[in-house]
Amino acid sequence: MNSPDTTVPPPYPLAGQLRLREPEHRVSRRAVTWWTLRALIGWLVLMIPQLVALLVLPGTGWLAWTLLASAVLGVAHTAVMPTWRYRVHRWETTPQAVYTQAGWINQEWRVAPTSRIQTVDTKRGPLQQALNLATVTVTTASAAGPLHIEGLDHDLAVRLVDELTETTQASKGDAT
Amino acid sequence: MSAPEHTPPTGLDLPAAPPLVEHPEVEWRRLDPRMLVVTPLNSLISLLPVLVGVVLFSSGDWGRLAFGAALVVLxxxxxVVRWLTTRYRITDDQVELHTGWLVRKRLATPRERIRTVDLTAKPAHRLFGLSTVRVGTGRQALGSEAATLALDAVTSAEAERLRQVLLRRPTSARDTPGAPDSPDTPNAPVPPPATVLAAFSPAWLRYAPLSTSGLAAAGALFTTALNLADDLRINLDEVARVRAAVRWLVESPLPVIITTLAGAALVLVLVCSMLVYLVQFWGHRLTREADNTIRARRGLLTTRSVSVKEHQLRGVEVSEPLLVRAGRGARVAAVTTGLGRTGESSLLLPPVPRALAQRVAAAVLRLPTAPTSAPLTRHPRRALARRLVRAVTPVPVLAAALWAAHALAWLPAWPARLALVAVLPAVLLAVDRYRALGHALTDEYLVSRANSVVRRTVALRRTGIIGWRVSQSWFQRRAGLLTLMATTAAGHGGYEVQDVGQTRGLALADAAVPGLLTPFLVPVTGPHQGQDPGEPAGDDQPVRRSAG
Incomplete structure (x- = not known):
């Protein structure tokens, strides 16, 4: 048992420069609408109280400036974020793993082997229901490891969940 | 013994629940009858300040005395109700606990899911020879307290027996079916010989003043003492000696005042921190039991024993808080499933000399040398630039804000000037944070080190990695860096390799868990994609562990 635990020497087999390739599938085109609506609602929630306070309360002239700043940022965010996200958000499943890419300014890739998947479920908020979209969440035994695929077409999401559940049930063990 | 579960009339077409398996052959047992004394005693101890306040100062007020009496009776x-309503039993395949009177709780934990067993004895428990048994499962902290199964309390001998029975694999041949729970089992296991991996030494006390808990303890003790004096209506001003001392101090020249106060504070911190260290870690003993569990025992007043099944261990974490690091010390924690995410219970060694910490880490993992002491590969210089920007940027922002406040005549000018002085510590912090960054891959472990204030070196068993998270902020993409997180069922759930070169990081992940990332990796083709300026040769050189 007391075999030495030797350091694997770097460099690991490095064949030039590496990057993560893009997962195969994009999310639904309607996700752009969803992200736009979500951003819009968020900014309105921020701006309406400012506007009301500006109009109703005396001596709040400085709120005009914060309102203007919110408006500029809000318009820029709502205009840029959804299409940027749509270019980034992608997903893929293979018999061995689930692979996702998400984010816009900050991006993130997540990989979970199918043998370690514990649960697969879908979630739809009111906006997603109206747009016939769903978010698929794949969890593993790790608290840090859930994979989210946002803005999938609902029918596709259901099929994906069925497929992943089937694959997961085929593998044994408690996935820790 | 319980009424059969009947299906609620939901009208939904739900599948039938699996039948509730009862084991009539295993008898229910109550907690130790001495708990009839211990539970009220513990509650009364925590209520002591209230009771003292109510009774001592009632000055013959019958209403207040009656209130105090009612509190005690309650x-x-x-x-009594708790003792009467709490029963437990250990069947072949699960541990069951029924408790509560108005709100009844029934807890059952499958024995195959048991990862850790924690024995705790508060002072009142120890007085009566009792211990609380807590059973930890692999489930990650979801409403942790409610989900933990705790037997509070049984005799210490019974607790020790339960520890061994519960940590044994239920399929083990030694497990006599049907009878593991009878009180007078003739074949109760004899305490097996254990290998001692570390034992408390008074020399460890020198790390007590270097830990921030000492400072916090001094503050807490001071305020408690003041509060107590206030509660007991002792006016410090009226104590002649205190008054004389204060007068002497106030009338002394400034340097005397400063040295006296600083000296007093120093002595207070030294004494308090050593007391705290002793209370927490007195009698610390880390052992490998004959049944292949790692067991840490410690405590002066409240004794605690945490046992972790060895095959649940996913690695170790060696952490060096800044001051402890300056004193060439380190502490060791287990990376394991079944313990909460809080560091307290997974602690294997308190702050001790670093060399000992590394030896113990190696022994725990059954290796000749600890992976946490492996030579680390440095991260690219670009990571230093990131550390610098992140540490230094807040300083001018703060200074500008303070200067604006000065311009509006809200503040004098000196706070803004003072804020600028913070640039120096910020730079030092950034450099130290960069020097901490490093990673290594050994035959069995992925090793990663980061942070300055609490420098952490984590060795994570490669077979315990159950996924990857790779993240790149906009700045990291431009610098060709990324942060790699190995996700695992143990400990914090994920451990990061911060700001590693893009290619190096991906190759590291690919090598650590062969095959998982391979299908998603491609060579960078175009000159514009994934800018990863070639790793300078210097990046490959292993660095020696920096001496504190």
């Missing part, structure tokens, strides 16, 4: 009654 506490005693609660203890």
């Amino acid at each position: 506490v005693v009654a609660a203890g």
Whole structure:
């Protein structure tokens, strides 16, 4: 048992420069609408109280400036974020793993082997229901490891969940 | 013994629940009858300040005395009800606990899911020779307290027996079916010989003042003492000696005042921190039991024993808080499933000399040398630039804000000037944070080190990695860096390799868990994609562990 635990020497087999390739599938085109609506609602929630306070309360002239700043940022965010996200958000499943890419300014890739998947479920908020979209969440035994695929077409999401559940049930063990 | 579960009339077409398996052959047992005394005693100890306040200063007020008496009666009654309504049993495949009177709780934990067993004895428990048994499962902290199964309390001998029975694999041949729970089992296991991996030494006390808990303890003790004096209506001003001392101090020249106060504070911190260290870690003993569990025992007043099944261990974490690092010390924690995410219970060694910490880490993992002491590969210089930007940027922002406040005549000018002085510590912090960054891959472990204030070196068993998270902020993409997180069922759930070169990081992940990332990796083709300026040769050189 007391075999030495030797350091694997770097460099690991490095064949030039590496990057993560893009997962195969994009999310639904309607996700752009969803992200736009979500951003819009968020900014309105921020701006309406400012506007009301500006109009109703005396001596709040400085709120005009914060309102203007919110408006500029809000318009820029709502205009840029959804299409940027749509270019980034992608997903893929293979018999061995689930692979996702998400984010816009900050991006993130997540990989979970199918043998370690514990649960697969879908979630739809009111906006997603109206747009016939769903978010698929794949969890593993790790608290840090859930994979989210946002803005999938609902029918596709259901099929994906069925497929992943089937694959997961085929593998044994408690996935820790 | 319970009424059969009947299906609620939901009208939904739900599949039938699996039948509730009862084991009539295994008898239900109560907690130790001495808990009838201990539970109220513990509650009364925590209520002591209130009771003292009510009774001592009632000055013959019958209403207040009656209130105090009622409180005591209530506490005693609660203890009796708790004892009467709590029963437990250990069947072949699960541990069951029924408790509560108005709100009834029934907890059952499958024995195959048991990862850790934690024995705790508060002072009152110890007085009566009792211990609380807590059973930890692999489930990650979801409403942790409610989900933990705790037997509070049984005799210490029974607790020790339960520890061994519960940590044994239920399929083990030694497990006599049907009878593991009878009180007078003739074949109760004899305490097996254990290998001692570390034992408390008074020399460890020198790390006590270097830990921030000492400072916090000094502050807490000071305020508690003041509060107590206030509660007991002792006016410090009226104590002649205190008054004389204060007068002497106030009338002394400034340097005397400063040295006296600083000296007093230093002595207070030294004494308090050593007391705290002793209370927490007195009698610390880390052992490998004959049944292949790693067991840490410690405590002066409240004794605690945490046992972790060895095959649940996913690695170790060696952490060096800044001051402890300056004193060439380190502490060791287990990376394991089944313990909460809080560091307290997974602690294997308190702050001790670093060399000992590394030796113990190696022994725990059954290796000749600890992976946490492996030579690390440095991260690219670009990571230093990131550390610098992140540490230094807040300083001018703060200074500008303070200067604006000065311009509006809200503040004098000196706070803004003072803020600028913070640039120096910020730079030092950034450099130290960069120097901490490093990673290594050994035959069995992925090793990663980061942070400055609490430098952490984590060795994570490669077979315990159950996924990857790779993240790149906009700045990291431009610098060709990324942060790699190995996700695992143990400990914090994920461990990061911060700001590693893009290619190096991906190759590291690919090598650590062969095959998982391979299908998603491609060579960078175009000159514009994934800018990863070639790793300078210097990046490959292993660095020696920096001497504190």
